Amino acid sequence: MLNEIQKEIFSKKHEKLHLSLLIEVLEGIVEFKSLNEEFQLEILEITNACYRAKHELINDRVYDGFQEIFKESNELGEYHPYLTNVESEDVLEGKTVELPQRMLSTQKAYTFKSINKWLDNVIKTGNMVDISELDIEIRITPKLDGYAGYDDGSTLYTRGNGVRGRDISFAFERGLQVAKSAQRGLGAGEIVISKDYFESNLSKYFENSRNIQASIIAEKNIDKRVQKAMNEGAAVFYPFSKLENWEGKISDLRSDFDAITQNILASCDYDVDGVVLECKNQKIKEKMGATRKHHRWQIALKSNDEKAQVEVLEVIPQTSRNGKLTPVVRINPTKLSGAEISRVTAHHYGMVRDKKIGKGAILEIVRSGLVIPKIEKVIESANADIPDVCPCCNEDLKWVDDSLYCLNTSACKDQIEKSIIHFFDTLGNNDGFGTATISNLNKHGVSTIYDVYLLENNSIKLSELGYKEKTVKNLQDALTRSRTVEIEDWRFLAAFGLNRLGLGVAENLLEHHSIESIFDLDTKELVKIDGFAKKTAIQLVKGLSSIKDVFQKIYSLHFNLTVTPKKSDQLDSNSPIAGKIVVFTGAMTQGARGDMEKQAKLLGAKVGKSVSGKTDFLITGEKVGENKLNAARDKGVKVLSEEEYLSLIND
Template sequence: MSKIEFNKEQLAAIQFLNPSYSTEDIQSFVNLENLNNLSKDKLLLVLDIANACYRSGFPIVTDNEYDNKLLKELKARYPQHSYMYKVEEEPLKDSKTVTLPKRMLSTEKAYTKEDIEKWLKRILKAAQEINVPEQDIELRVTPKLDGYAAFDDGTTLYTRGDGHRGQDITRAFERGLKVANNGDRGLGPGEIVIKKSYFDKELSNIFENSRNIQAAIIAEKKVDENVQKAIDDGACVFYPFAQIENKTAHFSEIVENFESIVEEMWNAVDFDVDGVILETTHSLLKEHMGATRKNHRWQIAFKVNEESAEVEVKNIIPQTSRTGRISPVAELVPTKLSGATISRVTVHHYNMVKTKKIGPGAIVQLVRSGLVIPKIEGVIEEAEPQLPESCPSCGSHLLWESDHLICPNKSDCPAQTENTLIHFFKTLGNNDGFGPKVIEKLSNFGIKHIHEIYEIKAHQFASYGFGDKTSQNLFDQLQASKEIQVEDWRFLSAFGVSRLGGGNCEKLLQHHSLVELFDLSAEEIVKIDGFAQISAEAIVEGLANVKEEFFKVYELAFNLAITPKESEREDSDSPIAGAVVVFTGSMQQGSRGDMEKHAKSLGAKVAKSVTGKTTYLVTGEKVGETKINDARDKGVKVLTEQEYLDFIG
């Protein structure tokens, strides 16, 4: 492995580990081909850096390289070094450590069947020592979830930390995190994970891997809105080890059918898996074997070696996703890895194509571990990067949005049509009839625009395959969606313009009316606090793309609640005018959404999470003391729901 080039996320993890580390110095010796020339201190530093980057979600080495190169080099030189018995921590910034209710260790790792058989011999030897018959020795095999290790005692959720002391992350449950399979709290050790199917469908174009999301779920500060949605959708869960899918059988059956059992467990759950865990179920054996300072002796993790190959890129093919992001797919010279022939692989985003210089003729390092989707680990030989000039679906001019190229044509891009319709009705939020299945059915009959749906008569729905009762219900739902009042910022946000989420829509509408927005220049938008030049330009182009469709829908006379202008807010004599208010917990006098809407009408700014700028935290039922104390520590005034209602009169 050649010298490592760190990305910004890896550098951030290293700086958190030790702010005094010099990037140049680190890059001069983080080289796995040169380990035997490193001093002890530098070798330990490389181990710390590799672990920090892995925990941050942006690893610089594979698990196999960490265990069988880095740790192996340290063990060869210093067999009794304390690092060999250290539980790798998952530290959080600015979080205090607390004692775990029960010791929580790492798991010994094996990479071959022979390693498993050696471990099993230790099990059998221990059984002989305490006279446990071989016929009583069963093994439990479970998927090894690739998540964020945690411990739940029913009241507090802890990180694993160093195995003895972790950090309080109960806020994850307060944010809506659920126990897997609707399980109960208090089941001990487990992993915070996100459903693989959900990640692939909803988040793979936003986050590089699921570990980025696991860390975001428990972050001290405000949760990314995409991560919060995943929590709300039930895709992020705490999965207790006690509840996980498993296969338990006599050890001889496990050994005889080892490969098939590994494959079965690998596919047993809809979460990222990086191996399987084997453990004896015999309580006396467990007690007798005990644990080292780092691992339980009666348990082992089997991990599949990663295979890699240097492969030539033939072409970079752009594909428009349903959200408008353009995904680069590398067409490769067919190569066999882990028993499969790989000819195509998705590159994470076009900024990677541009900065890593990936194009026809480039040589990339392709990595595949067992049944895992292959990925490009690095670029061996660069080439002229291959970037598209227009959307492959509709031919529209593309925009850069962070690391991604996106198509701003929400109304007429065939690849985005269905998602645009789904997004409109979901964001509008005032009718239940037009979910993904109904939209898919209408889309298959050539309905491509929002206004076309509103033109459908009750009897016409029947010609699209709906029953008479459903047809009437759908028609009634459309009428209701026009009559039930909805905020004008929500109506605008429903058109899916890039960089115009609900917050930005509300900011714009505090200064200009809906109709006026379409005549604004980027320079006029930049004058509004919170908008940079690039965002303003993207908003102007996005509004231009949806203008025709917007006014066709707008002229259907929706019942829109107009956002108060900034000047009106400042003049309000309400006690919360200009204050920043956060609502949390279950409210009794109305839904949280209703209370937020009312607070805005009184001139308050409503936020979703508590910061140093928050004025009031209004608490309903089932709010943890940790959240309340954290708010008070930031100088925020905490009010119960009734105290708040009395305060605003």
């Protein structure tokens, strides 16, 4: 009894509700009143979305009746977010355009058993196309819980119903950036906002990150705080191809599934609601194909949120490597999504102070499947539990913005040891120096990374520290290896653990400047780099100058660094098409179109798939209709024949 669009909306919105139950409610077989809060809410959301898409399921009177019942039966009464929220614009509303490529949804699974069945299927299909299990590659990525879109290089579309979506290119014009400073045109992805940024800057003003995404793609004026989040690169369009991922064999995946998915989820600073698994072998993908709704070679393991109310036992401060204190909230042990939770982390001490978290406070915590639980809200406050001195070194603490810091950098044991461990962890090529070793070394006065490397040629000191001859040799070999094994210069730089200089930022920085020259950069030069906001730049200049001496000392130990290729070498910015948006159409006579597109990109152009008002050049091959050319000219696009184009770029 539901039409296609209503079914589409149902499949996109429903979580636990079955279609049959919805139909029974609509037909009056099951009373709305008899449902639990969760099902009631889902039905309200689905019927409302259908109404907004102009395919209503129930009339206004019935809807109002449902809403009244929900108001009575839900715990928060009329203050329930569904009843108070200003509605975000719905996907299906407004004028739609055809997507350049169909966007199918992802098949969903909720248990590892279903994943195992899917893997069996992949293996079976592999057998059919002569690919043995050992040659099958699986890729796992986090399943972003943002706002789905498709970027063809000139237009950004909403996913819509998978065939038609809205043109929301204005989001890019407003300053939305592509994640990881990647170029436009990488296809499907999601608009997401950094969780960290949301918690520290926006959670006071917005109920959840959905409201931010809605603001970014709303036609009306954008909220100034959301604008700022875009400017600072915290709200981005994240193409799926750029996501952190795990790749490997099915047997490895099966034996270590939990750890692998945990790692993937932990790598992601955006809202996620599970992981996506896909088979990478082209032949298997083709053989498995797709249903009308989803690809068979891809599946998502979704996690459901679980919430609990818990009592706070105490708040324990922990000093991190940069001196910032993390409030670890110890709670009455509680089962959540199958695991016993006895502690949650508050974002910073500003939160503990403002929300009055301390012994006896009642919190609502939420765990999305495999993700680390977080504090959703404070239900009952208490006396805020705030320390005066560093739990590690007893130094007086200082407030910086919303956080408490121990500024005793050179003598605070936690800071020293955690920084050294971070260095070796980030290099990832030195197994010998784990927590126990570093801690022992620090106890005996070896308290900097440089000091640790001096041990490479000081067996006497190592034996004095109580290490046997064989261990001494192992430790020294480990140090030599970590210096001589080839390692990317950006990884080396990130190992210094500077605030805001993680792996991604370090790589981006070294794509523009050599590692020797970064200490001479000022804020002005840094903000010229795509993806560097002013605030980041200011902090980086400060941070870099603070580690300059330490860095030079360690750098002089001759690590085997590979130099990051410079962006400026990759493209010829003098080319007349550099920075322009170019679209190719029709059959080319001088070479394959794919090759010409590649060449254009090397010259610094962006290659679009279809003509829009922002296209600069339309390059036409053979057999292109006059109508198409005129339409392009009407939009102010310069139309060039293949010969004209070639003489332009070869001049």
